[in-house]
Every structure is written in structure tokens, then in C-alpha cells.
Amino acid sequence: MKDSIGGNKKMTIHDVADQLGVSISTVSRAISGKGRISSATRKKVLDFIEAHDYHPNGIAKSLAQAKTNNIAMIIPEVKEVVAFPFFYMCMCGINEVAQARGYDMFVVTTSGKDTTRVKRLIDNNKVDGIILGNTHKNDVFARFLKSRNFPFVTIGSLEDDSVVQVDHDNKGACRDLTTILLSRKLRRIAYMGKADNLIVNEERYEGYLQAYKDNELKVDMSLVSRDNMTDAMTRKNVDELLKMNVDCILCQDDAVCNVVLQELRSRDIAIPEQMRVASCHNSKVLDSYYISISSLKFDNTEIGRTACNILMDMLDGKEVPGKTQLDYEVVLKESTK
Amino acid sequence: MKDSIGGNKKMTIHDVADQLGVSISTVSRAISGKGRISSATRKKVLDFIEAHDYHPNGIAKSLAQAKTNNIAMIIPEVKEVVAFPFFYMCMCGINEVAQARGYDMFVVTTSGKDTTRVKRLIDNNKVDGIILGNTHKNDVFARFLKSRNFPFVTIGSLEDDSVVQVDHDNKGACRDLTTILLSRKLRRIAYMGKADNLIVNEERYEGYLQAYKDNELKVDMSLVSRDNMTDAMTRKNVDELLKMNVDCILCQDDAVCNVVLQELRSRDIAIPEQMRVASCHNSKVLDSYYISISSLKFDNTEIGRTACNILMDMLDGKEVPGKTQLDYEVVLKESTK
DNA sequence: TTCTTTTGCGCAATCGCTTGCTCTTTTTAG
DNA sequence: CTAAAAAGAGCAAGCGATTGCGCAAAAGAA
Numbered sequence: 001m002k003d004s005i006g007g008n009k010k011m012t013i014h015d016v017a018d019q020l021g022v023s024i025s026t027v028s029r030a031i032s033g034k035g036r037i038s039s040a041t042r043k044k045v046l047d048f049i050e051a052h053d054y055h056p057n058g059i060a061k062s063l064a065q066a067k068t069n070n071i072a073m074i075i076p077e078v079k080e081v082v083a084f085p086f087f088y089m090c091m092c093g094i095n096e097v098a099q100a101r102g103y104d105m106f107v108v109t110t111s112g113k114d115t116t117r118v119k120r121l122i123d124n125n126k127v128d129g130i131i132l133g134n135t136h137k138n139d140v141f142a143r144f145l146k147s148r149n150f151p152f153v154t155i156g157s158l159e160d161d162s163v164v165q166v167d168h169d170n171k172g173a174c175r176d177l178t179t180i181l182l183s184r185k186l187r188r189i190a191y192m193g194k195a196d197n198l199i200v201n202e203e204r205y206e207g208y209l210q211a212y213k214d215n216e217l218k219v220d221m222s223l224v225s226r227d228n229m230t231d232a233m234t235r236k237n238v239d240e241l242l243k244m245n246v247d248c249i250l251c252q253d254d255a256v257c258n259v260v261l262q263e264l265r266s267r268d269i270a271i272p273e274q275m276r277v278a279s280c281h282n283s284k285v286l287d288s289y290y291i292s293i294s295s296l297k298f299d300n301t302e303i304g305r306t307a308c309n310i311l312m313d314m315l316d317g318k319e320v321p322g323k324t325q326l327d328y329e330v331v332l333k334e335s336t337k
Numbered sequence: 338m339k340d341s342i343g344g345n346k347k348m349t350i351h352d353v354a355d356q357l358g359v360s361i362s363t364v365s366r367a368i369s370g371k372g373r374i375s376s377a378t379r380k381k382v383l384d385f386i387e388a389h390d391y392h393p394n395g396i397a398k399s400l401a402q403a404k405t406n407n408i409a410m411i412i413p414e415v416k417e418v419v420a421f422p423f424f425y426m427c428m429c430g431i432n433e434v435a436q437a438r439g440y441d442m443f444v445v446t447t448s449g450k451d452t453t454r455v456k457r458l459i460d461n462n463k464v465d466g467i468i469l470g471n472t473h474k475n476d477v478f479a480r481f482l483k484s485r486n487f488p489f490v491t492i493g494s495l496e497d498d499s500v501v502q503v504d505h506d507n508k509g510a511c512r513d514l515t516t517i518l519l520s521r522k523l524r525r526i527a528y529m530g531k532a533d534n535l536i537v538n539e540e541r542y543e544g545y546l547q548a549y550k551d552n553e554l555k556v557d558m559s560l561v562s563r564d565n566m567t568d569a570m571t572r573k574n575v576d577e578l579l580k581m582n583v584d585c586i587l588c589q590d591d592a593v594c595n596v597v598l599q600e601l602r603s604r605d606i607a608i609p610e611q612m613r614v615a616s617c618h619n620s621k622v623l624d625s626y627y628i629s630i631s632s633l634k635f636d637n638t639e640i641g642r643t644a645c646n647i648l649m650d651m652l653d654g655k656e657v658p659g660k661t662q663l664d665y666e667v668v669l670k671e672s673t674k
Numbered sequence: 675t676t677c678t679t680t681t682g683c684g685c686a687a688t689c690g691c692t693t694g695c696t697c698t699t700t701t702t703a704g
Numbered sequence: 705c706t707a708a709a710a711a712g713a714g715c716a717a718g719c720g721a722t723t724g725c726g727c728a729a730a731a732g733a734a
Contacts, residue, residue: 060722062721084418095445106441289625350690365692375711396689
């Protein structure tokens with residue numbers, strides 16, 4: 001489909017205009033559909049660019065319109081295998097709707113709290129909006145973006161409800177799961193989590209507490225540990241729990257759950273006969289375990305899609321909801337039979 | 338740090354020039370370091386833009402230089418949990434060096450063979466180069482990029498050695514693993530894989546065959562299955578293997594391995610006492626299994642870094658190697674004791 | 675038929691930066 | 705001390721689109 005003019009350079013709007021004997025404004029209007037143009041001319045131009053495979057230069061367009069049609073997703077450089085599926089599927093969801101709505105997606109992976117990469121992206125005018133892949137307490141990225149007054153939405157909740165956020169209902173889900181466990185006459189349910197200032201982990205913990213409250217039961221705080229920052233700590237905590245007449249261990253996520261399962265197995269404790277186990281998130285990673293684990297099921301692709309649609313609506317100047325919560329499913333398997 | 342001129346609009350090179358009483362070309366030269374400029378003037382400009390937090394508009398720069406400083410990574414919309422870690426870590430590696438070398442990274446997730454999203458990215462002049470996250474036989478993306486004469490490198494091998502590729506030495510790794518198993522007097526090693534036209538799967542299979550050849554042993558082809566496209570097929574194949582006096586099952590990847598492990602466990606077959614099991618790739622997913630699995634260890638982040646460095650060298654006009662193979666590790670664990 | 679609207683299209687400015695060229699000033703060489 | 709060379713900085717023409725404005729032609733109203 002190379003053009004007759006020859007040379008390897010890509011065709012520009014001038015080439016199209018020249019060969020058609022019209023002005024470049026006419027070509028531009030034909031393509032954008034904006035402005036006054038006769039349908040005959042419009043068709044002539046469109047047919048020509050179709051036949052010659054002409055594509056407007058996106059960079060020039062961006063400059064002229066002060067709009068890039070790019071967004072960026074910020075995700076952590078995670079190392080824990082249970083975190084991969086969440087971010088990956090999220091990313092697929094975002095990309096799906098971004099592409100459908102004419103945007104392309106940058107991804108920036110960041111370790112820790114360094115905003116320089118994100119800052120550069122914005123300073124260089126490379127993106128119109130940003131999706132934050134996860135949220136921390138007093139989130140440094142959210143604070144930065146807000147201070148810049150830059151359009152963004154977070155996946156994960158935030159204390160600051162002036163920022164647009166999309167999230168699974170982690171608290172509600174965890175509450176429901178706990179309630180179901182309680183309804184099975186399990187009373188001494190241990191909770192094992194991390195107080196690592198990820199908001200999702202706060203919410204899950206709150207859900208656990210809420211369920212006890214809703215059922216007018218009192219949680220024995222000696223069954224709660226939130227210091228499972230390392231596998232060693234988790235093993236130690238399991239060890240202690242086993243001395244305390246525990247019915248069930250509810251794990252904040254599959255990473256913790258995995259260690260718990262291994263520890264129980266090394267002690268030949270039968271699940272569910274001697275101990276029930278549940279996790280607050282099905283990352284699919286534990287599907288490979290020899291027993292199926294009760295857990296919560298969230299739609300990770302959908303949360304990406306939703307966040308992206310909302311961001312795009314924002315960019316289109318539409319009104320958007322302040323906070324969106326997605327549905328969840330409580331999935332009971334063998335581990336809590 | 339808002340500028341005194343007021344208004345919310347970002348500072349441009351003109352603002353800097355005006356306030357400094359120099360021309361815009363001088364500002365441009367001070368920043369780029371190219372062209373003739375006195376070090377005094379240069380410092381004056383640099384100090385000013387530092388103090389006023391000025392950043393050149395990347396879009397304008399791209400237009401003027403016909404260079405975007407963007408690359409794109411193409412990855413599949415995988416669903417299998419074992420695939421997430423590979424692509425995710427790869428992505429982190431790419432992003433790490435891209436950022437360090439002044440580039441930003443688009444990610445496009447694609448299902449199947451549809452090149453339109455990639456085509457659009459190129460047609461719109463949004464990227465300078467592309468990294469293909471995986472390769473298939475007769476790869477449609479590679480063919481497309483090559484036909485366009487667009488700079489790209491693949492992660493994963495390709496028959497066409499005119500394309501620049503980076504890969505783990507899958508064949509060599511799998512050969513070594515098999516050889517070690519053979520050295521343990523295991524003779525009837527079954528191979529379970531998929532003939533799904535992913536090149537990596539071809540290579541692993543070849544490695545297995547090669548090991549037998551190197552050791553002057555003959556492989557019993559009735560122990561080889563490459564039709565494990567579904568879990569059901571895999572279970573059926575395991576079932577048949579068990580009637581055939583097999584020493585060890587070598588799985589193409591952790592997805593297959595997972596099913597094999599579950600199947601063996603449901604039949605109460607003890608590992609490694611009654612059966613040895615190994616996998617050709619440690620996705621970390623099986624780390625949650627109750628027994629540790631012998632497998633190959635590849636550095637997924639490093640392959641991303643390498644590919645990105647090579648692509649960037651290409652874009653800089655440097656000479657680059659046609660094919661780069663990374664090291665691997667054979668990790669023996671309990672499952673083949 | 676004549677005057678007013680509307681429509682279609684081109685001109686040229688603009689977006690913010692890079693860079694070849696020119697002119698002036700300074701430095702170096704002979 | 706003078707001529708040639710080098711250095712420093714500005715002018716202006718790009719890069720490839722968009723878009724406000726103006727003019728001529730066509731359509732509608734009186």
C-alpha cells in the first residue's frame with residue numbers, strides 16, 4: 001500500500017490534501033467530522049485515506065489538541081505470587097476499555113513511594129489521566145496527583161473521599177464470609193493479617209470485626225494477629241494459635257494462607273477435620289493446593305474495566321460517581337466443611 | 338512552585354526565554370546540551386528551570402524530533418495463573434530499564450492474533466520500538482512488525498533469525514534437567530506437554546529428547562504426550578501413564594504439573610516414593626503445594642531488562658546481537674528425591 | 675428577483691519544541 | 705597587529721496536525 005510519491009516517509013495530511021486538490025483543513029474536517037464540510041467531499045477524502053492507508057500523526061494531533069489520548073496505570077513491583085493475578089487481570093480490563101475508547105495505556109511499575117516516574121509522565125505531557133493500581137494509607141501517589149489537580153482514579157479505597165475510587169467491597173465481603181463461618185457454630189475464628197498500611201487489609205480486618213459485632217458476639221483478641229509480615233512470624237503465630245482451642249483460621253490473603261496451610265500440614269493437622277481455613281481473596285494460586293480453600297471471589301478484570309470507564313468519563317467531562325463498589329462472591333470449599 | 342505569570346497553564350519554553358531575556362533556541366540548547374552555548378548561559382538557564390520546575394512538553398519534543406521516547410510491550414491476555422508471574426516480572430524488568438534510559442512503556446494486552454491495536458500504536462506514531470512478550474510459530478505479530486520494518490525484539494525464540502530475540506535457553510535447561518534425572522537411574526521419564534505452537538513448548542520438548550540422545554538412550558514414545566490441552570486430557574494421560582511403569586513425570590510447565598500433582602494425590606500416590614515429578618518452569622505458583630517441586634529456574638525480570646536494553650541499543654543505532662540466551666538454574670527439590 | 679442566511683472550503687495562526695543558518699563577538703594564530 | 709577561526713546567541717523554518725476567521729457560492733426568504 002505504499003504511496004506513489006515514493007520514499008519511505010509516512011504520508012502526511014499535506015500529501016493527502018495535495019493529491020486530492022483540497023486544503024489540509026478540509027482533510028482534517030473530513031476525518032474529525034467536526035466543522036462544515038459537504039458529504040461529497042467528506043466521502044472523497046475518506047475513500048482516499050482508506051485506499052492509501054493514511055493515518056494522522058498522533059503526536060501532531062496531541063500537540064494541536066493538547067490531548068494525548070493516553071492514560072497510565074501505576075502498579076507496584078510486587079514479588080509475592082498471589083499479587084500477580086490481581087494486577088495483571090486489572091491491567092487487561094483497563095486496556096480493554098481504553099483501547100475501545102481510543103486510548104492507549106502506559107504502565108509504570110514502581111517500588112515504594114517514589115513518585116518521580118509518575119511525575120515525569122505528567123510533566124512531559126504524556127498522559128491525560130492516571131489509574132492507581134492500589135492504595136495505601138495516606139497514599140503518596142494520590143496526594144501527589146491531587147496536589148497537581150490531575151485527573152485520576154484509584155483502584156482501592158482511600159480515606160480521602162474527594163478522590164474518585166473503585167473497589168471491591170472488601171469489608172462487606174469479609175464480614176459475610178465471617179458471618180457464614182459463625183453461622184456454622186464456629187466461634188473461635190482466628191484472624192491473621194498484616195498491618196502494612198494497605199487499605200484493603202484494613203478493610204478486611206474491619207469486616208471480620210464487624211461480623212462479630214453484627215452477631216452480637218465478642219472477638220477474642222488473643223486470636224487476632226496482624227503482624228504476619230514474614231513467613232516466620234506467621235508460623236510462629238500459627239504455633240501459638242494451636243494452643244488456644246481455635247476453630248478456624250481466617251487469613252487476610254492467599255500469601256498468609258499459603259504459609260498457614262504449609263504449617264498445618266507439616267504438623268499433620270487435618271483440614272477441615274481438625275482445623276478450618278479460609279482466605280479473604282482467591283488469587284487462584286492456592287487452587288493448586290491439595291485441598292480446595294474457601295475464600296472470597298472478586299472480579300479483577302471487571303474492576304479494571306470499571307475504573308477505566310470512570311476515568312474516561314472524567315476526561316470527557318462527564319459527572320462520575322465518587323466511589324464505586326463491586327460485587328463479590330463468597331465461595332465455600334472443602335477447607336471449611 | 339506556581340509561576341508568577343499566573344494562570345494555570347504550564348510554563349513553555351517561551352516563558353523561560355522571556356523571563357531570562359534569551360531566545361528559545363538558547364533555552365533548548367541549554368537543556369539538550371547540544372549545539373554551541375557558553376557554560377555560563379547554560380547554568381543560568383538550568384538554574385532557572387530547576388527553580389521554576391519547568392519541564393519541556395514531551396509531545397512538542399516528539400513532534401520536532403520525530404521520536405517519542407516510548408516503547409510498547411505486547412502481552413497476551415492470559416488466564417492461567419502460572420503465566421502471570423512471567424509476564425509481570427518481565428514487564429517490571431522492561432520498565433526498569435526503559436525508565437532509566439528515558440523511555441516510557443505502553444502495554445497492550447491482546448487476545449489471539451489481532452494486530453490492530455499494535456498497528457494503531459505504530460500508525461499513530463506513538464512508539465519508537467516494540468517488545469513482543471512471547472512468540473508463536475509463524476508469529477503474526479512478528480511478521481507484521483517485520484513487514485513494517487519496525488524496530489522490535491521478541492522475548493522468546495523465533496524460527497526467523499533475522500529478528501532480534503532474547504530468550505531463556507529452554508532447550509538447554511530442559512535437557513540438563515532431564516539429564517540429571519537420567520543420572521539418577523530414572524529411565525522411564527514421561528514427558529507431558531502441549532503442542533500449542535508456542536515456541537517455548539517446542540524447545541522444552543526438544544530438550545527432553547536431546548537428553549536421551551546425549552545419553553545414548555532411547556525414549557519410549559508411549560510415555561510422551563503432547564495433547565494435554567485440557568485438565569481432563571492431562572488426567573486421562575496420567576491415568577494411562579500409571580499403567581506403564583513410569584519412574585518420573587516431567588511436565589512442560591506448572592499448569593500441567595499442577596494437574597498431575599492433584600491427580601496423583603487423589604490416587605494417594607506418594608511423591609517421591611512412588612513417583613517423581615518435575616516441572617520445566619518454576620512459576621512460584623507451585624511453591625504453595627505441600628511438597629516442593631523440582632524445576633527449572635529462570636530470571637524473568639532479567640529477561641525483560643535484557644530485551645529492553647537491546648531494543649534501546651537498536652534505537653540508538655548501535656549494533657545488537659541477533660539472539661541472546663539467558664542462564665538458567667536446575668533446582669532439585671523433594672519431588673525427585 | 676433581490677436580499678439575507680447558510681454552507682463549503684481555504685488561509686493562516688497556533689500548539690511547543692528543534693535545528694540549520696547567519697551574524698556578531700571573541701579567541702587564536704601568524 | 706591583523707587575518708582567520710571558533711564560539712555564542714538569535715532568527716525563522718520546520719514537525720503535522722487543529723481551528724477561528726473570512727470569502728464566495730448556494731440556498732432560502734421576502
